[in-house]
Amino acid sequence: MAQLQRPELVYVSGRLVPWEQATLHVGCEAVTRGLSVFEGVKAYWNADGTLRIAMPRQHYVRLQRSAKLLHIPFTATYDEYFRAIDMVIGALAKPDRDMWARTTLFGVEGHWGENTVADLVVTAYHQGKTPSDPIKVGVSTWRRSSDVALPPRIKTGSNYEVSRLARIEGRPQGYEDMILLNSSGRVAEATASCVLMVRNGAIITPPATESALESITLDLVEALAGSMGIPFVRRPIDRTELLIADELAICGTLHEVTPIQNIAGTPMPVSGPVLGKIRERYFEAMRGTQPHPAVEMVALPSVKKAC
Ligand code: PMP
Secondary structure, three states, X not given: OOOOOOOOEEEEOOEEEEHHHOOOOOOOHHHHOOXXXXXXXXXXXXXXXXXXXXXXXHHHHHHHHHHHHOOXXXXXXXXXXXXXXXXXXXXXXXXXXXXXXXXXXXXXXXEOOEEEEEEEEEEEEEEOOOOOOOEXXXXXXXXXXXXXXXXXXXXXXXXXXXXXXXXXHHHHHOOOEEEEEOOOOXXXXXXXXXXXXXXXXXXXXXXXXXXXXXXXXXXXXXXXXXXXXXXXXXXXXXXXXHHXXXXXXXXXXXXXXXXXXXXXXXXXXXXXXXXXXXXXXXXXXXXXXXXXXXXXEEEOOOOXXXX
């Protein structure tokens, strides 16, 4: 069973505090109405011995957008945001492990949108360096909400209740993740990542207007595909197309590019000619063995270089 790590230190209100002290009050809107917006960022050990964050500026900008849409004041500059991540990861990094950080703005004061005050909290966790194995996924009976209900464009904690239900639904059937359809019954995304489908040599993914998050990884995959001469198309995807696809994968900052080996009982080729190449190129860019102009990897100055 997956266990949440309990790192020693957490960034709260501008400083590092012990895990046990990183708490929220029962009366605050983050607790009573789930008022929070967040980003998951990934740090990779690079070929030059530095630990680097992938696309930090894009994550900062998306956090700003989520905060704006929920009327949560977010005053930290990009430099302050990056320094917060650097402080936590700098205190916890180990040379044999990559890390990921959850940067969350919690609504700590205010009531029904009046006088809202938010606090930036950063928690960081260790991760193995080996890419994930191919996964089995199902198609959930739960639906991703629409833009007029709980907009998927907002990366808020409460948007993940449906993802949680979908994972609970899939677990007894041996599914490691679930695809969520949108309110029109077309493919939206997976529970914490986007969907990549290959048909006739082209990579196809639903646009964000199909009820998916505006994904940073999708933009990277599009740029990588572009420089490899692979067509990349954003268009709606019908559920039955998943079953007759040539290749399938999920993609996201933390899920990277993970092949789908079985969709709702239908086996899929896992090292297909298109997504296999994209996955390889993705890791070359993340590890800095072969950088790509669209992939910004920023070194964490507080982390000692690994030899
Ligand atoms: N959809 C959902 C619901 C997610 O949680 C994520 C992960 N952030 C993604 C898609 C992929 O987004 P990104 O590539 O920016 O990590």
